[in-house]
Amino acid sequence: MSKQRRFKVALIQMACAADPEENLHVAISRVQEAAGAGAAVICLPELFRSQYFCQREDAAAFDLAEPVPGPTTAALGKVAEKAGVVVIAPLFERRAAGLYHNSAAILDSAGEIVGLYRKMHIPDDPAYYEKFYFAPGDRGFPAFATKVGCLGVLICWDQWYPEAARLVALEGASVIFYPTAIGWHPEEKERFGAAQRDAWCTVQRGHAIANGVYVAAINRVGHEKLVGAPGQGIEFWGSSFLSDPFGVVLAEAAVDREEILFGEIDLDRIEEVRRNWPFLRDRLIDAYTKLDQRFLDQM
Numbered sequence: 478m479s480k481q482r483r484f485k486v487a488l489i490q491m492a493c494a495a496d497p498e499e500n501l502h503v504a505i506s507r508v509q510e511a512a513g514a515g516a517a518v519i520c521l522p523e524l525f526r527s528q529y530f531c532q533r534e535d536a537a538a539f540d541l542a543e544p545v546p547g548p549t550t551a552a553l554g555k556v557a558e559k560a561g562v563v564v565i566a567p568l569f570e571r572r573a574a575g576l577y578h579n580s581a582a583i584l585d586s587a588g589e590i591v592g593l594y595r596k597m598h599i600p601d602d603p604a605y606y607e608k609f610y611f612a613p614g615d616r617g618f619p620a621f622a623t624k625v626g627c628l629g630v631l632i633c634w635d636q637w638y639p640e641a642a643r644l645v646a647l648e649g650a651s652v653i654f655y656p657t658a659i660g661w662h663p664e665e666k667e668r669f670g671a672a673q674r675d676a677w678c679t680v681q682r683g684h685a686i687a688n689g690v691y692v693a694a695i696n697r698v699g700h701e702k703l704v705g706a707p708g709q710g711i712e713f714w715g716s717s718f719l720s721d722p723f724g725v726v727l728a729e730a731a732v733d734r735e736e737i738l739f740g741e742i743d744l745d746r747i748e749e750v751r752r753n754w755p756f757l758r759d760r761l762i763d764a765y766t767k768l769d770q771r772f773l774d775q776m
Contacts, residue, residue, distance in 0.1 A: 479564050482745060484625045486652065487511035487519045488738040490717040492699035497541065504511065505556055512560035516624050518742075520565040521716075522697040523656040524579065527569070528569075529697075531715075532706035534609040537747065538699045541593055542571035548727045550582045558588030563623045565630055567656040569610075570595070573672075579611045581656055582631045592621035596632040597641065602609045604662065604711055607634075620648035626744070629653040630691075636681050640768065646688035652742055655681065657696045660713035674714055682724040689722045689751040691742050698735055722750040750762050 480593050488509045493500050504521055511519045524530075526549060530538040543549060549568050557564040563585055569591075570580040572732035579599070595614025599607045617640050620629045629650030635641045636655045645653055659677060678694075685692040696717050702710025717730040720739035728740040751757065767773060 481517070481625050482742050483689045484517040485515050485739055485741050487514070487516035487721065488522045488693055488695040488717045488719065488730070488740075489519065489525075490696060490698055490715055491522060491678075491735050492713075493522075493525060493528050493697055495528055496706070499681055501552060505552060507562065507570070507737055508553065508556050508564055510560075511739070512556075514737075515609065516562060517741060518563040518565070518623070518628065519663060520654045520656060520693060520695045521567055522695045523581075523586070523658040523668055524569055525567060525656075525686065528701045529658050529711060530703065531603045531607045531610060531702045532701070532708075532711065534606050535633060535705065538610065539571075539577065542569040544572075545570050545582055545593055546578065547571075549721070550584065554584050554588035554590070557584045557586060561586045561624075565624060565628075565629070565654055565656065567632065567650065572612075574654060577602065577611055578614060579632055580614075580741075581632060583623065583628065583630060588622040591623060592619065592630075594621075594630045594632070596635060598634040598674060600607045600634045602707055604706065613691060618644035618648070619666055620645055620650035625742075626651055631655055633657045636677070639687065642684035642688055642690075642692075646747055648689050650690060650721075651744055651747055652691040652693060653684065655692065655694045656719075658713065659696060660711045661698070663709040663712050665711050666712065670714075674716060676728075678716065678718065680717060682720045682726070685720040685722055686724040686754075689754065690757065691747075693719045693723060693740070694718055698731075722747050723754075729749060747765045 579596040629645035698715040
């Protein structure tokens, strides 16, 4: 594995249509465009091949799932190989009959699958009924060796958990990618919207600072209201961004439109930040044994 000291990443912020083939076609086009603009690593948003079906519990939606390797990894693998880029492809994985995961395949520049991350933290909130569809991942929080170096991938709800980011960083990741599908309930937006979006950005910037890594969040955009789903649907807030290891936002996408967001990863910046803020050095690794408990009851 070679390690480039500097490389460009591209975050594909896109709206998702009802037709999976249309979404794949758009994704391929955007990956090709990003590669043509010099990106070495390109990441798509969570479950990009469909609209966000977890707004309701519907067994028919399991038909959207696919194996790994499968159609999505085959199509994007060809693009990755031809362009010589790394592609992070989030998908709805069918592992076996009745066993499904919210996953992301990491395709290296030879078009091969070099890693598969299965989302560990599975939410169950209004319009985010993911526990109906997905089993938690069982591969832990790995990092993946690619053409440009070691990368981490976590998915959406994982982004609220500092433990996940820490473990990926300890595995050697220089960048943590968070493919995401997050937005507002329209009826709550006026009252809570600004604070919700700010919390989402802040917690991920915190992971970048605490671990001395780059963090890239990749979201979808658009208002999706599925037939039979309760409420007014979800207004996905875009806002994809790239943070450096000190929490500085280097690039940020719009709230309401599709775009390809580019940013540069500089591994020397990680070295600089960690020398001056040596959080990994000063961790009290013998003092954290209780982190494996759900809660420290006082009874």
